[in-house]
Amino acid sequence: xxxxxxxxxxxxxxxxxxxxxxxxxxxxxxxxxxxxxxxxxxxxxxxxxxxxxxxxxxxxxxxxxxxxxxxxxxxxxxxxxxxxxxx
Amino acid sequence: xxxxxxxxxxxxxxxxxxxxxxxxxxxxxxxxxxxxxxxxxxxxxxxxxxxxxxxxxxxxxxxxxxxxxxxxxxxxxxxxxxxxxxxxxxxxxxxxxxxxxxxxxxxxxxxxxx
Numbered sequence: 001x002x003x004x005x006x007x008x009x010x011x012x013x014x015x016x017x018x019x020x021x022x023x024x025x026x027x028x029x030x031x032x033x034x035x036x037x038x039x040x041x042x043x044x045x046x047x048x049x050x051x052x053x054x055x056x057x058x059x060x061x062x063x064x065x066x067x068x069x070x071x072x073x074x075x076x077x078x079x080x081x082x083x084x085x086x087x
Numbered sequence: 088x089x090x091x092x093x094x095x096x097x098x099x100x101x102x103x104x105x106x107x108x109x110x111x112x113x114x115x116x117x118x119x120x121x122x123x124x125x126x127x128x129x130x131x132x133x134x135x136x137x138x139x140x141x142x143x144x145x146x147x148x149x150x151x152x153x154x155x156x157x158x159x160x161x162x163x164x165x166x167x168x169x170x171x172x173x174x175x176x177x178x179x180x181x182x183x184x185x186x187x188x189x190x191x192x193x194x195x196x197x198x199x200x201x
Contacts, residue, residue: 031184035095035150076095076177077146080137 020057024065032062034069037078044070048083089154091126091186096167096176097146100133107147110172114151117166123155127193140174152181152189 023029033039043051043058043066050070053063073079098110111130118125131148140146155163160178167176181189 031188033188034179072177072179074137076097076148076175077136077138077140083137 022057022059022062024058024062029062032065032069034072034076035078037073040066040070040073040079044079044083046083048074048080089124089156091152091154091181092160092178093181093185093189094151094153094163094167094176094178096149096151097136097140097174098149098172099141099174100143100145100147102147102172106172110170111149114149114167114170117163118151118153118155121155121159121162123153123159123163125151125153127152127189143174146174 024032043056045051050067053060056063058066070079074081096114098107102110111128115125115128127150129150129152131150133145134148135145136143164176164178167173179185
């Protein structure tokens, strides 16, 4: 008998692994400005917490720069410590 | 050996316009008096704070970029701390990339304005 066709209820989608890259290396940005509200919003989630590297894919060097500038922005009340619906 | 610093400070919103100017000028005079050269001065006006400081929700943001010696900074911050109109301040030492970024920003602003 032909090998049993296993028909799935719906085709399994293989999670295609999106190649993560460090946006700073690619764009050639050298300095993360702590005063730039819009730019820092990209690295902070809705509650205002800093996004981890595995999510943003940034390299260690720039993740540290981002972290320090986010903390400086929080000190200057540009970014909230605990935000709600920041996006 | 003078290094480049950038200070951002927030003034309480209850001040009238000339009080804000007066506060900014006495910071500038203090800098000049102690041999620091002010490279760039910027004011972002009244902005909403992300969280209330001393239960005020807005503040006048001022930015100063100046060149000074290292040991001057502690005197400068003591002066800022003494000024009770100041809600908050942050002094940052500028490294090579920061200086380049600030200059580029200023040129862009200059081009945009003229």
